[in-house]
Amino acid sequence: MGRRKHTALLPPDSPAAPYVSAAWHDGLTDKQRVFCEHYYRYRNGTQAYKFAFDVVKMTYDMCRQEGARLLALPHIQVALKERYKLGSAETGVDIAWLLNHFMTIAMADPRELIGLKVGCCRFCWGEGHGYQWREREYLEQLAKVEWEIVCARRDRQPIEGFRYPDLAGGLDYNATAPPHPSCPQ
Numbered sequence: 001m002g003r004r005k006h007t008a009l010l011p012p013d014s015p016a017a018p019y020v021s022a023a024w025h026d027g028l029t030d031k032q033r034v035f036c037e038h039y040y041r042y043r044n045g046t047q048a049y050k051f052a053f054d055v056v057k058m059t060y061d062m063c064r065q066e067g068a069r070l071l072a073l074p075h076i077q078v079a080l081k082e083r084y085k086l087g088s089a090e091t092g093v094d095i096a097w098l099l100n101h102f103m104t105i106a107m108a109d110p111r112e113l114i115g116l117k118v119g120c121c122r123f124c125w126g127e128g129h130g131y132q133w134r135e136r137e138y139l140e141q142l143a144k145v146e147w148e149i150v151c152a153r154r155d156r157q158p159i160e161g162f163r164y165p166d167l168a169g170g171l172d173y174n175a176t177a178p179p180h181p182s183c184p185q
């Protein structure tokens with residue numbers, strides 16, 4: 001009987017069936033939605049805040065606090081939970097995408113992989129002198145860890161040991177910038 005009722009509500013072959021439920025971002029402002037989407041991809045509240053909001057006049061610490069404040073809001077937590085449930089299906093981050101991604105890395109220009117000692121190091125201009133990434137590198141590292149987690153799940157191995165790359169230093173690494181005079185490295 002329960003089955004009949006369910007069928008009446010959601011015809012299994014109806015193309016609209018998977019989209020009957022509310023969107024994950026219902027109740028969020030546009031900026032909050034961008035914040036959540038960025039956080040979902042990069043898992044760093046400070047960088048998500050800087051990406052989604054106008055932060056020209058804000059210090060790094062202010063962004064960090066605002067990012068943490070947003071992440072603690074109940075409706076943001078609900079939206080993120082829903083976003084995680086959707087997972088890669090909605091964003092194309094699936095196994096085929098990951099594989100394609102690694103192909104791209106394999107064919108990277110070798111000139112980019114050598115001769116890095118041109119100017120500043122990774123810690124010179126990173127925020128709080130944290131490790132500073134190029135966006136593509138960061139995405140590659142993130143994809144690599146996600147891939148390892150996918151494999152571990154498939155093999156029923158523990159996933160607690162996997163660590164996502166730390167984005168605290170930001171994504172704006174530019175090897176041709178001059179070294180920072182008080183770089184810790």
Ligand SMILES: [Zn+2]
Nearest residue numbers: 121123124183
């Ligand atoms: Zn340095």
